[in-house]
Every structure is written in structure tokens, then in C-alpha cells.
Amino acid sequence: MTKVLIAGFTGAMGQKAVRLVQASDGYELVAGLAAGITSKDPKDYDLPAGVAIYGDLNEIQTDADIWIDFTLPSAVYANTKFAIEHGIHPVIGTTGLTDDQVSELQGLASAKHLGGLIAPNFGMSAVLLMKFAKEAAKYFPDVEIIEMHHDNKADAPSGTALSTAKLIDEVRPEHEQGNPDETESLSGVRGGDYHGIHIHAVRLPGYVAHEQVLFGGPGEALTIRQDSFDRQSFMTGVKVAMDHVLDLKELVVGLENLL
Missing domain, CATH: 3.40.50.720 (NAD(P)-binding Rossmann-like Domain)
Structure with missing residues (x-):
């Protein structure tokens, strides 16, 4: 036993x-x-x-x-x-x-x-999202992450979002994305920055745990999303x-x- x-x-x-x-x-x-x-x-x-x-x-x-x-x-x-x-x-x-x-x-x-x-996440959908995002990042170096959780979550960003960014960073070609002259008229509006990968954290009642990874390329985009509706x-x-x-x-x- x-x-x-x-x-x-x-x-x-x-x-x-x-x-x-x-x-x-x-x-x-x-x-x-x-x-x-x-x-x-x-x-x-x-x-x-x-x-x-x-x-x-x-x-x-x-x-x-x-x-x-x-x-x-x-x-x-x-x-x-x-x-x-x-x-x-x-x-x-x-x-x-x-x-x-x-x-x-x-x-x-x-x-x-x-x-x-x-384990940053025990949800099978989240584990697969991270796996798929790492694969996609080889072809789409321009990427941002949005994670959405319940309003009682103590830390931000979520461990899953940060782990996703780390996995992407392992394979993502060295790359500067966005406008080099970008300015923020509202401080922090572009979210957190992990090696050039922006992470946005949403905290709202009614949510449990959700994440989407947005990839953009010339003339096309790819979104990978997972939702955990019940713990x-x-x-x-x-x-x-x-x-x-x-x-x-x-x-x-x-x-x-x-x-």
C-alpha cells in the first residue's frame, strides 16, 4: 500500500x-x-x-x-x-x-x-497545449500568450503560461517582434515579458483555468487554446x-x- x-x-x-x-x-x-x-x-x-x-x-x-x-x-x-x-x-x-x-x-x-x-498543470489539455505550442513556435516566432483564471488565484502569470513561454523560448528563433518604437500610454498594457514573449493574465470570477497561445505570420494566424471547466x-x-x-x-x- x-x-x-x-x-x-x-x-x-x-x-x-x-x-x-x-x-x-x-x-x-x-x-x-x-x-x-x-x-x-x-x-x-x-x-x-x-x-x-x-x-x-x-x-x-x-x-x-x-x-x-x-x-x-x-x-x-x-x-x-x-x-x-x-x-x-x-x-x-x-x-x-x-x-x-x-x-x-x-x-x-x-x-x-x-x-x-x-507539474505546472495536471490537465491533459494543458499539457498538450504546451506540446503543440512548442512545435508551432519553430515556424511562427511571433507569439503572445493569454491566460485566464478565477479571481482567487494568488500568482500571475500562471505556472502553465510561464512554462509555455519557456518551452517556446527553447525552439523559437532569436527574434525581435513588434514595433521597436512602441510606447505604452498605459503602463503594463502589453503584459509581462519573458524573453520577448508577452504574457497577459486575466483574473475573473466564473473562470477556472484557460490559456490561449496566439501565433501570427504573414497573411495567417494560429491560435491554440485549452479550457479547464472543472478542477x-x-x-x-x-x-x-x-x-x-x-x-x-x-x-x-x-x-x-x-x-
């Missing part, structure tokens, strides 16, 4: 992860972590009596094999580091890690000979991660590396 700890188990994604683990043969939920909780009684969260409840990293004592993280950008680095240092395979769905932090965590995991996954759609990817993470030998970035 593979034992699982879920960090952020009281949140929207965390709750879906709880139900996924409970419904999956061969897996057992042994612990939950959520900052600021007032009760340590698992019954208050409709969990079995044997599930340990923690409100702080320093309290955790567990024999979990997998650490599933759906917390906050402010907590994800410390959580991932804790998991690795304690020999727990991390499956990180929380965004907000910097490139330097990812590199440091990969070094820690390598020293421990521990595999894990950092349940992410659980397919989480299950893929659960089923494969114990076989990984390093901390990898991107669910596509497990497909």
Missing part, C-alpha cells in the same frame, strides 16, 4: 486529491497538512480516524511515500524541500517556484536519489503522477515527462 500525504488538503484542489486517493486501489491517505487549521481531529474533515492532521511543517511525523502539494506559492518551496529531505516523493501542483528554487530542489533530490514531479479534470494527471512518481530517479518538471 502506497501511503500519501496531501498538503493543502482543505482547499478546492486538495479536497479533490483527497477523494482521488481514497478512491484509488493501492493507495492510503495517511496525513493532511493545512496551515491555520483549528482542529487536529480528522473526523472534523470527514476523514478516517487514522489520518494524521498537521497545521505546521515542524509538526509532521509521517511514513508517507508520496507528498501531494496543492498549497500556496508562499509555501511550496519549503514544503517541497521538507518532503525531499524526509525521503518523500513530491508531486507538486502548486505554482510559484522560481527557476533557482527548482534547480536547488533538483539538486537536493539528486543527492537523495529521490524522484519527484513538479476534477486535473485529477487524471494527478493519478498519472501517483502511479509513476515512485519509479522516477530525479525531480522532473512537467507531466509530459511521465506520459
Whole structure:
């Protein structure tokens, strides 16, 4: 039986992860972590009596094999580091890690000979969008990204949009796009800039997670779009991660590396 700890188990994604683990043969939920909780009684969260409840990293004592993280950008680095240092395979769905932090965590995991996954997005449509966008960028170097999320999302741009830009940047010919004399009459109106790729973040109620990548060329345009209408759609990817993470030998970035 593979034992699982879920960090952020009281949140929207965390709750879906709880139900996924409970419904999956061969897996057992042994612990939950959520900052600021007032009760340590698992019954208050409709969990079995044997599930340990923690409100702080320093309290955790567990024999979990997998650490599933759906917390906050402010907590994800410390959580991932804790998991690795304690020999727990991390499956990180929380965004907000910097490139330097990812590199440091990969070094820690390598020293421990521990595999894990950092996934900017667990949605299969989002993973395929990134794959397709990277392929298209070889032929369409002029590109912009628009990502749209619910108004409670804590970070911008989304991890998926930033990962999309990074993948495009790997293959995109060195290129200056747009008017070199462009000016902004309203500061920031052109969005964020990742190596010349503009990223625009929309935050509105009613949205869940959506992204479109717009490519333009002489006389033609290409738009690649994905929409996640329900957070349940992410659980397919989480299950893929659960089923494969114990076989990984390093901390990898991107669910596509497990497909």
C-alpha cells in the first residue's frame, strides 16, 4: 500500500486529491497538512480516524511515500524541500517556484536519489497545449500568450503560461517582434515579458483555468487554446503522477515527462 500525504488538503484542489486517493486501489491517505487549521481531529474533515492532521511543517511525523502539494506559492518551496529531505516523493501542483528554487530542489533530490514531479498543470489539455505550442513556435516566432483564471488565484502569470513561454523560448528563433518604437500610454498594457514573449493574465470570477497561445505570420494566424471547466479534470494527471512518481530517479518538471 502506497501511503500519501496531501498538503493543502482543505482547499478546492486538495479536497479533490483527497477523494482521488481514497478512491484509488493501492493507495492510503495517511496525513493532511493545512496551515491555520483549528482542529487536529480528522473526523472534523470527514476523514478516517487514522489520518494524521498537521497545521505546521515542524509538526509532521509521517511514513508517507508520496507528498501531494496543492498549497500556496508562499509555501511550496519549503514544503517541497521538507518532503525531499524526509525521503518523500513530491508531486507538486502548486505554482510559484522560481527557476533557482527548482534547480536547488533538483539538486537536493539528486543527492537523495529521490524522484519527484513538479507539474505546472495536471490537465491533459494543458499539457498538450504546451506540446503543440512548442512545435508551432519553430515556424511562427511571433507569439503572445493569454491566460485566464478565477479571481482567487494568488500568482500571475500562471505556472502553465510561464512554462509555455519557456518551452517556446527553447525552439523559437532569436527574434525581435513588434514595433521597436512602441510606447505604452498605459503602463503594463502589453503584459509581462519573458524573453520577448508577452504574457497577459486575466483574473475573473466564473473562470477556472484557460490559456490561449496566439501565433501570427504573414497573411495567417494560429491560435491554440485549452479550457479547464472543472478542477476534477486535473485529477487524471494527478493519478498519472501517483502511479509513476515512485519509479522516477530525479525531480522532473512537467507531466509530459511521465506520459
